[in-house]
Amino acid sequence: MNELTINLQPKSGVPLYEQIYCHIKKEIQEGRIASGEKLPSTRSLCRYLEVSRSTVELAYEQLLSEGYVEAKPCRGYFAAEIEGMYRLGQEEKTETGELKKPKEVYSYDFTPNGVDLKSFPYNTWRKLSKESLVDDRAELFRMGDSQGEYGLRRAISHYLYQARGVNCTPEQIIVGAGNDYLLLLLTTIIGQEHKVALENPTYKQAYRLFKSFSYEVYTVDMDEKGMEVTKLEESGADIAFVMPSHQYPLGIVMPIKRRMELLKWADREAGRYIIEDDYDSEFRYKGKPIPSLKGYDSHEKVIYMGTFSKSIAPAIRISYMVLPRPLLKQYWEKSSFLNSTVSKVDQLVLQRFMEEGYYERHLNKTRALYKSRHDTLLACLKSFQSKCRISGENAGVHLLLHFPKGMTEEELIQKAKTRGVKVYGLSEYYVEPEEEHAATILLGYANMSEEKIEEAVEILKQAWEIS
């Protein structure tokens, strides 16, 4: 083939080489140039089409690199044989809108996972972001330390020492984008051969996560002091996932004796570990914060996890994990090649937020805010005590109402719902063979003003016929 009639349109805005390329590609795709057929030489085609030779060459190069034509030395260009060409048929680009689930509308929502975002220090955060983006430009956008930036880890280790009684070095800390990610990472460190025990009821996210990795997962019942260690021993688990500072959802603060028993359990066999999820230890309304379990961990048995999602904002995807030294070694060997999941800019902003005293101020501010909401809610609930017992009131951002008789959880929730108040049942936190428990309602108050709390409790009172 020496000629190839192409209807070139110099004024179309599409480069000539591209018009040639597209034409030939289409001819090959649609079989009008058969596979194996020789194409015109660049020299003859450029003469024929009255374009420059380099234009044709560029078109041929593109065809070559996409595999539509093949070059045979000293012989020229040939249409390639293209298997399964039908695949190229592109569907029309279809645009679909976001499939939104219809949202339920409530006037009041006692979610136990709320965070007050009005108190988020936007101005400070914006200022620090802006300053961080100016300083030290290029360095900030290079790939960072896979463990997290050293400066942030140092700030976290100071915080942990002062606020949580944890004595660890920055080398033991791994920063990651959320607790879920850190648990995923942990599975790469400890490997697959483990039996994990969680409290029952528990934080279901962790339960599902361990399950999704085909770990053997058990739940261990709790008494009023937390996970029962004899039952833990019976379960045969080698990893215990607990929330000693403030169990979710029960709000239990594990007493020191139980903590010691847990540590002893871990000590009894090599390879046993405790994962301590210290998710909302920042909020405690009576006395000083209780030291974390990790604070007593002199035998390197506790994997400590903390997050800024609760204490700053859920969208700040920064959590951290403190590894016992034996696991740290495994991390370095097996998993430290995995790149960090948190942007360096965000890490620097958070580091400065901590180092320059903003975090402390923010914690004190939100603690006071939550305390007054907590006190308001407790005061409003006074008349409820004829019908239910209240627990979980010393820490965290939710209370529990236990109704020993009368309505079921489902009824309580439904009656509130019809009046526009969303409340949460304890049952959904039980993982498996659900233990008998009194109908129990969780009331979270972090994201509700005192006025709203008063209004909502008044509605609940009517809904549940409390006099």
Place this chain on the structure above:
Amino acid sequence: MNELTINLQPKSGVPLYEQIYCHIKKEIQEGRIASGEKLPSTRSLCRYLEVSRSTVELAYEQLLSEGYVEAKPCRGYFAAEIEGMYRLGQEEKTETGELKKPKEVYSYDFTPNGVDLKSFPYNTWRKLSKESLVDDRAELFRMGDSQGEYGLRRAISHYLYQARGVNCTPEQIIVGAGNDYLLLLLTTIIGQEHKVALENPTYKQAYRLFKSFSYEVYTVDMDEKGMEVTKLEESGADIAFVMPSHQYPLGIVMPIKRRMELLKWADREAGRYIIEDDYDSEFRYKGKPIPSLKGYDSHEKVIYMGTFSKSIAPAIRISYMVLPRPLLKQYWEKSSFLNSTVSKVDQLVLQRFMEEGYYERHLNKTRALYKSRHDTLLACLKSFQSKCRISGENAGVHLLLHFPKGMTEEELIQKAKTRGVKVYGLSEYYVEPEEEHAATILLGYANMSEEKIEEAVEILKQAWEIS
């Protein structure tokens, strides 16, 4: 016990309740108050110490909640029995500096993983960050969509359609903090029972990652068109990880015929999938970008992965994955409970960066920059062609020099090193039973000015005795 002598210091700045709490705690810890011993009542102790009753109550509450004392109804407070108290001995907080590996110092570094950070649009990024932090405040700090924000996913789907020929909906896209994370996530979606084949040589990070999940991992040799499909078939793998647009490290652009063969391989058995890592498809110097393999994927067999680490900056921890519809269903069922790893603020900034045309401009700018570096490097290397063959020159940000005889890779690297130039050997990308290959050096140019390139090549010329 009715008395408890505590040397209170009202002027010390430490609250009185805390002094009482600390004193009693220490007494119990050190055995001076035996376990089971009754403590003074709050009433008698406040009289004795001449403080308010609420001060003592606060101290006792703290001791109670930390488990040092127990309250027995109608009988009073008793020191708790504390198992293993020795654990409480805190080590002195030891401060250690960061353990820095001594860094090797080079005047010139031809890293194939470089990104030019001078061209990063700092002002735009800062402006968008600032604006994002003002608008719509609280909403931005709530927990976001676990798949990634819809707006960003829509922007990515537009980009993929226009630039990469991928026809997908935002519903198919999952945004995550880096490719490593997305591969981790993918393992939770597809489960553990898979045999994964990678190209050899390949991107080692992916290899290690699959290995760390106890997948069976194979490497499949490549010819000049990419992974050999017959060998892939022989390997028994059901998942193939490939880089068709620009193989790393060999720089091969997979021709359309091979792509079709790969897709046919995937079609032959249910459950087979291809992971297409399109990591630096943005940089191509001749003709139009080649459509991605996913663009031809009419049978839902290709898992597409893309990243902004190469095209914007490594520290921007945002990558994305396009799931075929059958896997999307599995994701929703099994893994969508895992929270997003990218902050909403960053997602919004990136979305606006794409929607408002900044991304396109940035890509064109860096493409031109890399092209001129690429051309300069090729021109400087002209005299090298007597000793070596050059490949990988059409795309990406590195070239390969193949030395069929003469020095070994190690010698080439060492001779460059002694003169302050860092170059990279191909051998380190081979995963297992290393195939015989000519000594091959990778020269990355993304992060080197043209002036530096000229200087460094001149040094290499001397080092390698090229005339």
